[in-house]
Amino acid sequence: VFANSNDHFGVIITVHDGINALVKKTLHIYIEDINDNSPAFKGLPYQVEVAENENVGTEIFRVFARDIDRGNNGSVTYEILELLPSDNNDLFEISKNGSIYLEGQLDFSISTIYQLLVKAEDQGEPETKYSTARLIINVIDIPNKPPEYLNSFYYVRVPENLPVNTSIITVTAIDGDRGINNPVRYSINGMKAFTVDQVTGTISTVSLLDREEMREHITIDITAFELVEGVKDLSASTTTAVTVLILDINDNKPVFYSVHGVATDSFHVSVPEETANGVPILHLFVQDLDQGYNGTFEVFLTGANSTAFNLNQNFVYNEGILTLHVANSETLDFEKSHLLQFQICAVEVETQELFSSVAVVHVDITDRNDNSPVFDQDYILLEVSEDSPNGYNVTCITATDADSSNFRRITYQLLGSDSVLQTFDVHPNLGTFYVKNKTFLDREKRQQFFVTLQARDGGGLATNVQIEVSVSDANDEVPIFQRNSYAGFIKENVIKDIVQVQAFDRDQEGSPNSNIIYSIIEGDPAKHFTINSSTGIISVVKPLDRESMDGSLNGIINLTVQARDCGNPAHSSTAQVAIKVEDVNDNEPVFNQSTIFVAVTEDQLDQCIVSIWALDNDVTDPNRLLIYRIEDGARGQFIISTEKRELHQPAACIRVNPESRLDYDGGPRRYRLTVAASDFGFNPNTGYTTVEVDILDVNDETPVLIGSSLSNVFARENGRINATVTAIQAFDPDTDAELHFFIRGTECLDEDEERLSSSLCKNWFQVMEQSGFLLYSGSVDRESVQAVRLRIQVVDYNTVLSSNMSEEGHIKIIIADENDNPPEFTRMENKSGE
Numbered sequence: 001v002f003a004n005s006n007d008h009f010g011v012i013i014t015v016h017d018g019i020n021a022l023v024k025k026t027l028h029i030y031i032e033d034i035n036d037n038s039p040a041f042k043g044l045p046y047q048v049e050v051a052e053n054e055n056v057g058t059e060i061f062r063v064f065a066r067d068i069d070r071g072n073n074g075s076v077t078y079e080i081l082e083l084l085p086s087d088n089n090d091l092f093e094i095s096k097n098g099s100i101y102l103e104g105q106l107d108f109s110i111s112t113i114y115q116l117l118v119k120a121e122d123q124g125e126p127e128t129k130y131s132t133a134r135l136i137i138n139v140i141d142i143p144n145k146p147p148e149y150l151n152s153f154y155y156v157r158v159p160e161n162l163p164v165n166t167s168i169i170t171v172t173a174i175d176g177d178r179g180i181n182n183p184v185r186y187s188i189n190g191m192k193a194f195t196v197d198q199v200t201g202t203i204s205t206v207s208l209l210d211r212e213e214m215r216e217h218i219t220i221d222i223t224a225f226e227l228v229e230g231v232k233d234l235s236a237s238t239t240t241a242v243t244v245l246i247l248d249i250n251d252n253k254p255v256f257y258s259v260h261g262v263a264t265d266s267f268h269v270s271v272p273e274e275t276a277n278g279v280p281i282l283h284l285f286v287q288d289l290d291q292g293y294n295g296t297f298e299v300f301l302t303g304a305n306s307t308a309f310n311l312n313q314n315f316v317y318n319e320g321i322l323t324l325h326v327a328n329s330e331t332l333d334f335e336k337s338h339l340l341q342f343q344i345c346a347v348e349v350e351t352q353e354l355f356s357s358v359a360v361v362h363v364d365i366t367d368r369n370d371n372s373p374v375f376d377q378d379y380i381l382l383e384v385s386e387d388s389p390n391g392y393n394v395t396c397i398t399a400t401d402a403d404s405s406n407f408r409r410i411t412y413q414l415l416g417s418d419s420v421l422q423t424f425d426v427h428p429n430l431g432t433f434y435v436k437n438k439t440f441l442d443r444e445k446r447q448q449f450f451v452t453l454q455a456r457d458g459g460g461l462a463t464n465v466q467i468e469v470s471v472s473d474a475n476d477e478v479p480i481f482q483r484n485s486y487a488g489f490i491k492e493n494v495i496k497d498i499v500q501v502q503a504f505d506r507d508q509e510g511s512p513n514s515n516i517i518y519s520i521i522e523g524d525p526a527k528h529f530t531i532n533s534s535t536g537i538i539s540v541v542k543p544l545d546r547e548s549m550d551g552s553l554n555g556i557i558n559l560t561v562q563a564r565d566c567g568n569p570a571h572s573s574t575a576q577v578a579i580k581v582e583d584v585n586d587n588e589p590v591f592n593q594s595t596i597f598v599a600v601t602e603d604q605l606d607q608c609i610v611s612i613w614a615l616d617n618d619v620t621d622p623n624r625l626l627i628y629r630i631e632d633g634a635r636g637q638f639i640i641s642t643e644k645r646e647l648h649q650p651a652a653c654i655r656v657n658p659e660s661r662l663d664y665d666g667g668p669r670r671y672r673l674t675v676a677a678s679d680f681g682f683n684p685n686t687g688y689t690t691v692e693v694d695i696l697d698v699n700d701e702t703p704v705l706i707g708s709s710l711s712n713v714f715a716r717e718n719g720r721i722n723a724t725v726t727a728i729q730a731f732d733p734d735t736d737a738e739l740h741f742f743i744r745g746t747e748c749l750d751e752d753e754e755r756l757s758s759s760l761c762k763n764w765f766q767v768m769e770q771s772g773f774l775l776y777s778g779s780v781d782r783e784s785v786q787a788v789r790l791r792i793q794v795v796d797y798n799t800v801l802s803s804n805m806s807e808e809g810h811i812k813i814i815i816a817d818e819n820d821n822p823p824e825f826t827r828m829e830n831k832s833g834e
Contacts, residue, residue, distance in 0.1 A: 006031070007030060007031040007032075007033070007070075008028065008029070008030055008031070009028075009029040009031070010026050010027070010028055010029070011026070011027040011029065012024060012025075012026055012027075013025050013026075013027055033069055033070045033071065033073055033074075034069075034073070035069055035073040035122065035124025035125065035127075035128075035129060036069070037067055037068050037069050037073075037074075037129065038067070038122070038129040038130060038131050039065035039066065039067040039076045039120040039121065039122055039129070039130065039131050040065060040066055040067070040131060041063060041064070041065045041118075041120060041131060041133040042064050042065065042066060043064065044133060045134075045136070046061065046063060046118075046133060046134065046135040046136065047135070047136040047137075047138070048060055048061045048135065048136070048137055048138070049137075049138045049139075049140050049231065050102065050106060050137055050138070050139060050140065051106070051139075051140045051231040051232035052105075052106040052107055052108040052139050052140065053105075053106070053225070053232050053237075054102050054106060054232055055102070055187055056102055056103060056104060056105060057101060057102065057103070058101065058102050059099045059100065059101050060092075060100055060101065060102050060137070061099075061100045061135060061137075062097070062098050062099045062100065063078065063094075063098045063100065063118055063120070063133065063135065064098050065078075065098070065120035065131060065133075067120075067122045067129075069122065069124065072122070072123040072124060072125065073122055073123070073124040073125075074122060075122060075123045076120050076121070076122055077096060077120075077121055077122075077123070078094045078095070078096065078097075078098050078118060078119065078120055078121075079094065079118070079119045079121065080092060080093075080094050080116055080117070080118055080119075081117045081118070081119045081132065082115075082116070082117035083114065083115070083116055083117075084114065084115040084117075085111055085114070087110075087111075088104055090103055090104060091103060091104040091106075091114070092104075092114070092116060092137075094118065098120075100116070100118075100135065106139050107139075108139050108140070111139060112138065112139050113136065113137065113138055113139065114136075114137040114139070115134055115135070115136060115137075116134065116135040116137065117132055117133075117134055118132065118133050118134070118135060119131075119132050120132070120133070140229070140231035146224075146226075146236050146237055146238040147173040147174060147175055147184045147224040147225065147226060147236065147237065147238050148173060148174060148238060149171065149172065149173045149224065149238065149240045150172045150173065150174070151171070151172075151240075153240075153241070153243070154169060154171055154240065154241070154242040154243065155242075155243045155245070156168050156169040156242070156243070156244055156245070157244075157245045157247055158209065158244060158245070158246060158247065159246075159247045159248075159249055160208075160209045160210055160211040160212075160246050160247065160248065160249055160251070161208055161209060161210070161249060161251060162205050162208070162209055163205070164205055164206060164207060164208065165204050165205065165206070166204060166205050167202050167203070167204045168194075168203055168204065168205065168244065169202075169203050169242060169244075170200060170201050170202045170203070171186065171196075171201040171203070171222050171224075171240060171242060172201055173186075173201070173224035173238060173240075175226055175236075182226040182227055182228050182236075183226070183227040184224050184225070184226060184227070185198045185199065185224070185225055185226075185227055185232065186198055186199075186200075186201045186222055186223065186224055186225075187222070187223045187225070188203070188220060188221070188222055188223075189221040189222075189223060189239070190221065191218075191220050191221070192206070192207070193205065193206060193207050193209060193214070193218075194206060194220055194244075196222055201222070201224070203220065203222070203242060209246055210251075211246040211247070211248050211291075212251075212252060212289035212290070214246060215246075216245065216246055217243060217244070217245055217246075218243070218244040218246065219241050219242070219243055219244075220241065220242040220243075220244060221239050221240075221241055221242075222239065222240055222241075222242055223237050223238070223239045224237060224238050224239075224240070225237035225238075248290055248291040248292070248294055249290075249294070250290050250294035250348070250351045250352075250353055250355070251290065252288055252289040252290045252294075252295075252355070253288065253346075253348075253355035253356060253357050254286055254287065254288045254297045254299075254316075254346035254347075254348070254355065254356065254357045255286070255287055255288070255289075255357060256284055256285070256286050256344065256346070256357060256359040257284065257285040257286070257287065258284065258285075259283055259284070259285070261285070264359065265357070265358065265359045265360065266359060266360045266361075266362070267282060267284060267344075267359060267360070267361045267362065268361075268362045268364065269281050269282045269324075269361070269362070269363055269364070270363075270364045270365075270366055271326070271332060271363055271364070271365060271366065272332075272365075272366045272368060273332045273333055273334040273335075273365050273366065273367060273368055273370070274329055274332055274333070274368065274370070275326050275329055275332055276326065276329055277325075277326050277327060277328065277329050278325055278326065279325065279326045280323045280324065280325050281309070281324055281325070281326060281363070282323070282324040282361065283321060283322070283323050283324075284321070284322050284324070284344075284359075285319070285320075285321055285322070286299060286316055286319065286320060286322055286346055287318065287319035287320075288316075288318055288319070288346075288348070288355075290318075291318070293350040293351065294348075294351055295317065295318040295319075296315070296316070296317050296318070296348065296349060296350050297315075297316055297346050297347055297348045297349060297355075297356075298314060298315055298316075298346070298347050298348075298349050299311060299313070299314055299315075299316060299322060299344060299345065299346045300314060300344075300345055301342055301343070301344060301345075302342065302343050302345055303341065303342030303343045304341075304342065305331065305340040305341060305342045305363070306342035306343070307327065307328060307331075308326065308327055308328045308331035308332065308340060309324050309325060309326060309327050309328075309342070309361075309363075310324075310325055310327040311323070311324060311325075311344075312325065315349075316346070322344075324344075324361070332365055333365070334365045334366065334367040334368070334403070334404060335371065335402040335403070337365065338364065338365055339362065339363065339364055339365065340362075340363040340365065341360065341361065341362050341363070342360075342361055343358050343359065343360055343361070344358070344359045344361060345357075345358050346358075367403050367404035367405060367407060368403070368407075369403050369407040369457065369458070369459030369460075369461065370403065371401055371402040371403050371407075371457075371461075372401070372457065372461040372462070372463050373399035373400065373401045373410050373455040373456070373457050373461065373462070373463045374399055374400055374401070374402075374463065375397070375399045375453075375455065375463065375465045376399075376400075377465065378465065378466075379465070379466050379468070380397060380453075380465060380466070380467045380468070381467075381468050381470070382394055382395055382433065382467060382468065382469045382470070383469070383470045383471075383472050384435065384441065384469055384470070384471055384472065385471075385472050385473075385474050385475075385568060386441050386442060386443040386471050386472065386473065386474050387438075387441075387474035387476075388435045388438060388441060389435065389438055390435055390436065390437060390438050391434055391435065392434055392435040392438075393432050393433070393434045394424075394433045394434060394435065394469070395432075395433050396430065396431055396432045396433070397412075397426070397431050397433055397453060397465075397467075398410075398430075398431040399412075399431070399455035399463060399465075401457045403457065403459070405458075406458035406459075407457055407458050407459045408457060408458070409457065409458040410431075410455050410456065410457050410458075411428045411429060411455070411456050412426045412427065412428055412429075412430075412431045412453060412454065412455055412456075413426065413428065413453075413454050413456075414426050414451050414452065414453060414454075415451070415452040415453075415454055415464070416450065416451040416452055419440065419449075420449050420450070420451045421436075421451075422436065422437055422440060423435070423436060423437055423440040423441065423449060424436055424449065424451060424469065426453060431455075433453070433467070441471060442471075443471040443472070443473060446471065447470065447471050448468065448469065448470055448471070449468075449469040449471075450466070450467070450468055450469075451466075451467050451469070452464050452465070452466055452467070453465050453466075453467055473508060473511065473513065474513075474567075475507055475512075475513040475565060475567020475568060475569065475570070475571060476507070477505055477506045477507040477513065477514075477565075477571065478505070478565075478571040478572070478573055479503045479504065479505045479516050479563040479564065479565055479571065479572060479573050480503055480504060480505075480573060481501060481502070481503045481563060481573060481574075481575040482501075482502050482503065482504070483501075483575065484575060484576070485575060485576045485577070485578065486499050486501055486561075486575065486576070486577040486578070487499070487577070487578045487579075487580070488538065488577065488578070488579045488580070489579070489580045489582065490540055490544065490579060490580070490581055490582070491581075491582045491584055492543065492544045492545055492546040492581055492582065492583060492584055492586065493543045493544070493545070493584060493586060494540065494543070494544075495539075495540050495541065495542075495543060496539065496540060497537050497538070497539045498529075498538050498539060498540065498579060499537075499538050499577060499579075500535065500536050500537045500538070501518065501531075501536040501538065501561050501563075501575055501577065502536050503516055503518075503536070503563035503573065503575075504516075505565050505571075507565065507567065511567075512565070512566035512567055512568075513565055513566065513567035514565060515565060515566040516563050516564070516565055516566075517533045517534075517563075517564050517565075517566065518531050518532065518533050518534070518535075518536045518561060518562070518563055519531060519533065519561070519562050519564065520538070520559050520560070520561055520562075521560050521561070521562045521574070522559070522560035523557060523558050523559040523560055524557070524559055526542070527541075527542060528540060528541065528542045528543075528544055528557075529541065529557075529559065529579075531561060536561075536563075538559070538561070538577060538579075544557075544581050546581050546582070546583040546584070546618075546619055546620075547583075547587060547617040547618060547619055549581065549619075551619065555580055555581045555582065555583065555619075556578055556579065556580050556581070557578075557579045557581060558576060558577070558578055558579075559576070559577040559578075559579065560574050560575075560576060560577075561574060561575050561576075561577055562574050563575075583618055583619050583620040583623060584618075584623070585618055585623040585679065585681030585682055585683060585684070585685060586618070587616055587617040587618045587623075587685065588616070588685040588686065588687045589614040589615065589616045589626050589677040589678065589679055589685065589686065589687035590614055590615055590616075590617075590687050591612060591613070591614040591675075591677065591687060591688070591689035592612065592613055592614070592615075593612075593689060594689060594690070595689065595690045595691075595692065596610060596612060596689060596690070596691045596692065597691075597692045597694070598610040598654075598691060598692070598693055598694070599693075599694040599695075599696050600656070600662070600693060600694075600695060600696065601662075601695075601696045601697075601698050602661075602662040602663055602664040602665075602695050602696065602697060602698050602700075603662075603698045603700070604656050604662060605656060605658065606655055606656065606658040607655060607656070608643075608653040608654070608655055609638075609654055609655060609656065609693070610653075610654050610691060610693075611643070611651050611652070611653050611654075612628075612651065612652050612654070612675065612689065612691065613650075613651040613652065614626055614628075614677035614687050614689070616677075616679050616685070616687075618679065618681065621680075622679065622680035622681055623679055623680070623681035624679060624681075625679060625680045626650065626677045626678065626679055626680075627642070627677070627678055627680070628640055628642060628652035628675065628676070628677050629675070629676050629678075630654070630673055630674070630675055630676075631674045631675070631676050631688075632673070632674040633671055633672045633673040633674055634657075634671070634673055635668075635671065636657060636660055637656065637657055637660050637662060637671065638654055638655065638656060638657060638671065638673060638693070639654075639655055639657050640652050640653065640654050640655075640675065641653050641655065652675065652677070654673070654675070654691060654693075662695050663695075664695050664696065664697040664698065664735075665697070665701065665733050665734075668695070669694070669695045670692065670693065670694050670695065671692075671693040671695075672690060672691075672692055672693075673690065673691040673692075673693060674688060674690060675688065675689050675690070675691055676688050677689075697734055697735040697736065698734075698800060699734040699736055699737060699796065699798045699799045699800050700734065700799070700800065701732055701733045701734050701737075701796075701799075702732075702796075702799075702803050702805070702806060703730050703731065703732040703737065703739055703794045703795070703796045703805075703806045704730060704731050704732070704794075704806055704807075705728070705729075705730050705792065705793075705794055705806050705807070705809040706729040706730060706731055707809070708729075709726070709727060709728050709729040709772075709811075710728065710792065710809045710810065710811045711811075712811075712812045712813075712814060713725060713726045713774075713811065713812075713813055713814070714813075714814050714815075714816045715765075715776070715780060715813050715814070715815055715816065716780075716815075716816045716818055717780045717781055717782040717783075717815050717816065717817060717818050717820065718779065718780060718781075718818055718820060719776040719780055720776060721776050721777065721778070722775050722776060722777075723775065723776050724773050724774070724775055725765065725774045725775065725776065725813065726773075726774050726811075727771075727772055727773050727774070728741055728767060728772040728773075728774060728792055728811065729772060730772065730794040730806065732796050734796070734798070734799075736798050737796050737798060737799075738796060738797040738798045739770075739772075739794050739795070739796055739797075740769045740770060740794065740795045740796075740797060741767045741768065741769055741770075741771075741772045741792065741793075741794050742767065742769070742792070742793050742794075742795065743765075743766070743767050743790050743791065743792060744791040744792070744793050744808055745790070745791035746758055746761060746762050746765075746788065746789075746790055746791075747788070747789040747790075748760045748761040748762075748785045748787075748788060749785065749786060749787040749788065749789060750785070750786050750787075751786045751787075753787065756785060760784050760785050761780075761784075761785045761788045763777055763778040764776070764777065764778045764779075764780050764785075764788060765777055765778075765788065765790065765813065767790075767792065772794075774790075774811075774813075780815060782815040782816070782817045782818070783821065785815060786814070786815055787812060787813065787814050787815060788812070788813045788815070789810055789811070789812050789813075790810065790811050790813070791808050791809075791810055792808065792809045792810070792811055793805055793806055793807075793808045793809070794806045
């Protein structure tokens with residue numbers, strides 16, 4: 001057993017069986033903590049003496065309790081449970097670390113001793129544990145002759161950012177009672193940045209001094225008091241002032257402020273476009289809190305848009321108000337840019353650090369109405385059909401205004417004669433030019449109208465444009481096909497012209513109304529056909545595949561052809577075109593599998609061992625009719641025949657040739673047949689597949705004893721029961737042979753191989769049925785039998801054809817003698833002499 005820590009133990013476990021090597025394993029045990037210990041105070045009993053003039057806030061004592069548990073179970077907090085006497089319960093306070101502070105002024109005349117009952121409690125779960133201890137506080141009375149300082153005033157100069165705990169000056173006082181000469185101690189009053197050594201009077205820094213955050217001149221009050229018999233005598237104390245001048249170092253960078261006094265690095269201002277040069281647009285304040293050269297810096301503008309503005313000054317000493325003026329009014333163009341952005345940089349010029357700051361100025365340009373509406377054309381030509389209905393939108397004419405907001409809001413109106421204003425109008429907001437009264441649209445009476453369109457923006461600026469409106473002829477005739485239906489013929493996979501359709505239109509010759517365009521609008525989703533839009537000739541542009549067509553269509557594709565004129569609105573009519581697609585022999589037969597695997601036993605006779613089939617995707621006879629044959633690999637052992645199958649295609653059945661016989665043992669054990677399927681089409685197509693035939697063994701062989709394992713063997717008499725004498729072996733070429741060995745007879749022999757009674761040695765030996773091992777099964781005695789001959793036979797339990805038993809074999813076991821008999825006298829004679 002070993003321990004790495006209080007909560008981790010290791011146990012080394014060994015095991016040994018007396019033969020093999022010793023095995024070692026280490027079991028690691030980790031102890032989980034529970035809250036089973038209470039905090040225990042250390043250093044008891046607690047007692048302290050405190051002078052009655054001890055400063056408020058002074059640490060007078062520190063208690064300590066330890067909880068040996070871990071984590072929250074061992075985390076200890078402190079609390080004052082009781083104060084005796086209890087006339088002022090706020091006189092003392094205890095912190096988290098056990099420090100006890102004086103929070104009120106002691107008075108020896110009121111109480112000379114106090115008792116505090118302190119509680120130490122852990123943070124364990126599910127419940128906490130605690131302990132208590134008492135602290136005895138003795139209040140010490142003091143004399144009151146004040147000390148005297150050796151110097152009448154103290155003054156020191158120190159740089160800001162001094163390291164913490166740096167000594168800056170020492171004050172010295174002696175006891176005003178010259179004859180007593182009590183030790184003098186020092187304290188500092190109300191100054192968190194400094195501390196004083198109680199004994200030496202050395203004043204040191206307790207935090208970094210920052211001149212910019214503190215006053216430049218700091219007065220520190222140091223109180224010197226006597227120790228009367230080791231107790232502070234606050235009545236005998238003297239206070240002196242120490243003046244500290246904090247010297248500046250360069251530890252601040254320039255900072256930008258808004259007019260509200262908030263530090264910022266981003267300013268936003270809005271300026272009307274075309275504001276005159278020299279106009280102030282922004283006031284800001286910039287300051288470097290350092291003094292003198294440390295606070296002197298340069299300010300300047302930078303950035304893509306900075307040249308449009310300038311500053312009222314470029315050098316600032318400590319602090320200053322900057323005014324940003326317009327320097328290039330042409331840049332303030334709302335239509336070019338709504339926003340200008342640049343930076344104001346402030347960089348120190350006379351310091352080694354060259355501290356700097358950057359503020360981003362965002363100038364939003366506000367718009368003025370300084371642009372009139374603009375049309376994109378100086379003269380507008382329009383055309384309207386004479387059959388246009390009331391409210392028909394001829395066109396939408398709009399103007400643009402580079403100004404923004406209400407200034408760019410444009411309204412429209414028409415100016416012209418009464419006849420024009422009765423016929424046309426414009427939408428006041430959208431600029432849509434439309435037919436107001438179709439009654440006045442008569443191309444035979446009036447072919448043109450002239451009108452003025454006015455656009456006015458939100459600021460009152462207006463622009464006019466002239467409009468010329470031409471009245472066009474209406475399309476009122478429908479194209480008519482010469483025949484109601486058409487027919488065409490095409491072979492699959494051929495690209496050529498098939499048939500031509502024709503239509504005529506009685507509208508004005510040479511006009512769009514009579515110009516006919518042909519198109520296929522239905523029946524050709526795969527886009528196999530195209531039609532010449534002018535001549536109406538239908539052609540195949542993508543080869544057709546008769547096999548992919550819906551069989552119910554019987555190879556006929558019905559197209560709907562449209563003849564549409566170019567009028568507005570256009571009129572159209574349709575005609576049906578039936579196209580017959582003729583099948584060609586363009587598909588090879590494809591077998592259901594590219595390679596087929598089949599296993600057949602060697603005793604298989606005239607039966608179908610596998611059925612295969614192929615499909616020819618051609619859709620008409622004889623292109624899809626098939627014939628099958630074995631082209632290679634049969635070796636005369638297999639034949640193929642045709643049998644009926646669903647649909648049109650027959651299947652092929654592969655059989656074992658009834659005039660031959662498969663032999664697994666003599667081989668071959670695998671045949672690779674190449675089977676072909678050919679159609680009856682013109683230029684027949686052929687497809688191939690491979691049939692892998694594995695020959696499976698059938699247990700049809702007689703087992704045979706191995707003669708070498710039947711040779712004469714020697715066996716010692718008195719051999720151990722179940723000990724092996726020899727192993728008898730047999731062979732069966734079948735793969736699933738299950739051989740069993742048997743003793744069919746026993747002969748007991750003497751030295752001359754004459755037979756003895758079989759009962760003498762019948763049970764001396766046995767053979768293991770499955771392994772063939774010959775074992776001792778009884779007590780062997782050479783003195784009674786000198787040799788044993790066994791008749792052995794092996795049987796195959798899995799034979800299904802032929803005999804399952806081998807011929808019997810013989811094995812002779814010669815018994816070897818052992819010295820297991822003592823000598824015996826064959827006769828005894830008594831002779832007596834005279």
